[in-house]
Amino acid sequence: MRAKPSNRKPPGQGSLLAGVFAMDLRALALFRAGMALFILFDLYTRAGNLGAHYTDAGVFPRSWATQYFLQSPVYSSWNPAAIAPHFAAGGAPAVALIFLIHAVAAIGLLIGYRTRFMTFIVWFLMASLHARNPLVLSVGDDVTRLLLFFAMFLHLGARYSVDARQAAGRPEGSLSSPATAAFYGQFICIYFFAALLKNGPEWRSEGTALYYAFHFDQFATPLAKSLLGRPGLLRWMTFAAWWVELAAPLLLLVPRRSVKVCGVLLLAGLQVGIGMTLELGHNPWINLIALLPFIPTWKSRPSKMEFHWPRDLMACAVLVLVVAYNIGFPSSLQLPALALRLEQYWGMFAPAPNRDDGWYVVEGRLKNRSRVEAFRESGAVSYDKPSSAEAFYPGERWRRYFINIGTRDFKDFRLPFVQYICRNWNGRNTAGRHLEQVSLYFMREVTPPPGQDGKVEKLLFYEYACLP
Numbered sequence: 001m002r003a004k005p006s007n008r009k010p011p012g013q014g015s016l017l018a019g020v021f022a023m024d025l026r027a028l029a030l031f032r033a034g035m036a037l038f039i040l041f042d043l044y045t046r047a048g049n050l051g052a053h054y055t056d057a058g059v060f061p062r063s064w065a066t067q068y069f070l071q072s073p074v075y076s077s078w079n080p081a082a083i084a085p086h087f088a089a090g091g092a093p094a095v096a097l098i099f100l101i102h103a104v105a106a107i108g109l110l111i112g113y114r115t116r117f118m119t120f121i122v123w124f125l126m127a128s129l130h131a132r133n134p135l136v137l138s139v140g141d142d143v144t145r146l147l148l149f150f151a152m153f154l155h156l157g158a159r160y161s162v163d164a165r166q167a168a169g170r171p172e173g174s175l176s177s178p179a180t181a182a183f184y185g186q187f188i189c190i191y192f193f194a195a196l197l198k199n200g201p202e203w204r205s206e207g208t209a210l211y212y213a214f215h216f217d218q219f220a221t222p223l224a225k226s227l228l229g230r231p232g233l234l235r236w237m238t239f240a241a242w243w244v245e246l247a248a249p250l251l252l253l254v255p256r257r258s259v260k261v262c263g264v265l266l267l268a269g270l271q272v273g274i275g276m277t278l279e280l281g282h283n284p285w286i287n288l289i290a291l292l293p294f295i296p297t298w299k300s301r302p303s304k305m306e307f308h309w310p311r312d313l314m315a316c317a318v319l320v321l322v323v324a325y326n327i328g329f330p331s332s333l334q335l336p337a338l339a340l341r342l343e344q345y346w347g348m349f350a351p352a353p354n355r356d357d358g359w360y361v362v363e364g365r366l367k368n369r370s371r372v373e374a375f376r377e378s379g380a381v382s383y384d385k386p387s388s389a390e391a392f393y394p395g396e397r398w399r400r401y402f403i404n405i406g407t408r409d410f411k412d413f414r415l416p417f418v419q420y421i422c423r424n425w426n427g428r429n430t431a432g433r434h435l436e437q438v439s440l441y442f443m444r445e446v447t448p449p450p451g452q453d454g455k456v457e458k459l460l461f462y463e464y465a466c467l468p
Contacts, residue, residue, distance in 0.1 A: 015305060018176040019255030021184055022303035025158045025174065027295040029112070032156040034289040035148065036110035039122060042144075042282065043103050046129075049397055050099065052420065053133050056090030059401065059420045060133045064413060068134060071412075078338035085125065086132035101125065112161020116152060123148040127341040135404045135413060136397040139348050140283035143190060145341060146322075147290055150186050153179035153315040154293075174296075174303045178312035182319040187290060188249040191267070193326045193346045195246035200352030203242050207235035208450065212353040214277065215447040217385065218392050218399060224277035231450060237273075244270050257296045264291050281396030318342065358456075359385060359392055360402055361441040362421060367434050374421050374438055383443060383458065406442060406461070414440060414462040422466035435466045 052058040065087070069075040081087045085098055102125040108118035126145050130137055155175060157163035202209040211234050214224035227234055244266050251263030268291055275284035297303075321329075321337045325344065329337070337343060363381050364374030371381050376394070386392045393399040404410045405417060418438045426434045440462040448454045 016255060018303040018305040020253050021176045021181040022174045022255075022296065023154070023176070023180045023183075023293050024295060024297040025155060025172070026160070027293050027297075028154055028156050028158065029160040030295075031151075031289065031292040032112065032115065032161070033110055034292055035144075035151070036106045036122075038144070038282070038286055038289055039106040039126070040103060040110075043099055043106070045395070046397065047096075047099055049395070050095055051092050052424075053136055053397060053401075054086065054095045054129075055092050057092075057420075057423065059417045060135060060413070061416060062087055062090050062132075064416050065132060065134075068413070069131075074343060075338060077334045080127070080131035080338070080341065084128035084131040086128045098125065098128075102129070109156075112157040112163050115157030115161060115163050119148060119152045119156060123152065130341070135410065136401045138281060138283055138396070138400050139346065140281065140286045142344050143283075143286050143290060146186055146190075146344060147183075149340065149342070150179075150183045150315065150318070153311050154183060175306050176303050177306045177308070179308075179315040182315035183293065184252065185319045186322055187294075188252070189322055189326050189344075190290075190346055191245050191249040194348070194350065195242060197347045197350035198242060198245075198352070199350070202352035203238065207238040209349065209353055210234045210238045210241070211450060212355055212447050213349055216353065216357050217445075218357065218359070218403065219278045219280065221277055221279060222388070227277070241270060241273070252294050257298075260294060260296045264294050267291055279390065279396075279399075281399070355447040356444060357447055358406075358442050358444040360406075361443065363439040363441060364421070364425065364435045365437040365439075367436050368432060374425055374435060377425070383441070385443070385445075385456075411461075415464070418462050418464040422464070426466065437463065437465050439463045 046053070049058075053060060056062055062081075066079070066081055069079045069081055086095065088098075089095065102122070105118050105121040105125065109115065109122055123145065126148060130141055130145060158175075198204075198209070200209070202212060211228065211231065214220050214228055214234070227237075248263050248266040248270070251259050251266070254260065254263075268288060271284040271287045271291075274280060318340065321340070322342055322344070324330075325337050325342060326346075360375075361381060361383055362373060362375035364372045366372060373379065373381050393402060405413050418440055421438050422435050439460060442459045442461050444457045444459050446454055446457075
């Protein structure tokens with residue numbers, strides 16, 4: 001007599017926990033490829049300013065980078081420069097070689113060759129690159145570094161990879177594990193704590209946060225400027241953006257395919273909207289790539305629960321550090337968090353968008369007494385406001401650099417910038433056109449409340465006599 005088929009599910013399959021933290025292996029493969037391509041593009045764009053941003057002849061020599069960490073209270077217990085390969089040499093050829101090794105590892109990640117090891121190498125070199133010049137970083141860089149770390153615990157190479165072709169009995173469908181739960185946890189922390197930090201009335205009650213954000217000329221796109229004429233719509237968009245940031249990530253924890261898709265689409269829509277209205281460089285796009293692992297499987301087969309205890313225990317322990325860091329953890333936990341480069345702060349536009357806007361003018365006086373724009377080398381000095389966000393700076397990394405040295409916390413780092421301007425200009429011009437003095441001005445423009453007029457104030461940030 002033929003045995004009756006059992007309705008019992010195999011252990012570890014179809015449980016509520018497995019459904020909550022499931023990740024489709026094809027989605028993980030897409031995430032792997034997306035991260036690898038993004039890193040290759042990121043290295044390519046950074047290489048255009050390799051000499052200026054990552055060598056001792058640039059705006060941030062290694063001695064100043066070390067000083068950055070020594071004077072920061074965040075890094076009082078750990079200096080990331082201690083094990084960063086980018087601090088091994090200060091010349092352009094050596095830095096270019098490290099960039100090349102980084103790119104080769106990213107290609108290995110792209111094709112899924114020894115995927116977990118390549119993920120580690122890419123993360124390690126990314127952490128080193130971030131330590132070499134923190135003044136050019138943005139929130140998207142933190143997202144990249146942190147998700148790469150947690151990705152080391154995932155099966156990124158289970159599908160569409162060299163590893164998968166060489167492996168026997170490759171897994172199918174979707175998997176859940178404590179490691180996927182840890183990845184979920186870090187991702188949710190990014191949005192949830194970003195929303196909690198936006199506790200100003202501009203976000204919570206007045207609904208004026210996007211009004212101020214879209215007045216920030218260093219970021220605002222033409223679309224953002226056009227929306228300033230619709231205050232009612234801006235108010236609605238402000239509240240909607242805050243609620244999506246707070247609640248949409250939690251939808252990913254609902255073990256229903258339709259709800260997870262809804263969460264992914266809401267967060268994707270938020271990032272696309274940010275990219276269309278604010279010139280934030282790569283930030284929206286890395287956040288779109290970060291959503292790929294959460295695309296649920298369309299197959300009806302249940303998710304499998306997998307356990308690899310050493311790896312899973314480490315992933316969960318790291319998540320505890322991350323949550324503790326975000327809520328304000330005791331100093332005894334700082335060292336392991338910083339050593340793993342888990343430091344994070346999601347306070348962009350928090351507690352409200354900055355109202356101090358403006359633009360820089362780098363005025364150089366030559367030996368022949370004529371005056372030039374010494375940074376852009378564009379000829380005559382002009383104090384007029386640039387015509388668009390793209391016209392402020394030659395790229396996103398320079399934008400972040402100038403915004404950082406404009407703050408009180410990093411005012412000391414204006415000195416290596418003007419020294420770089422002197423070296424760079426005088427090294428490319430004949431003695432008769434050498435710079436004698438550099439003056440760094442900031443044209444400060446405070447965004448007024450709705451219905452009021454603003455004014456521009458000329459501030460001298462630094463004046464430096466170039467050495468003969």
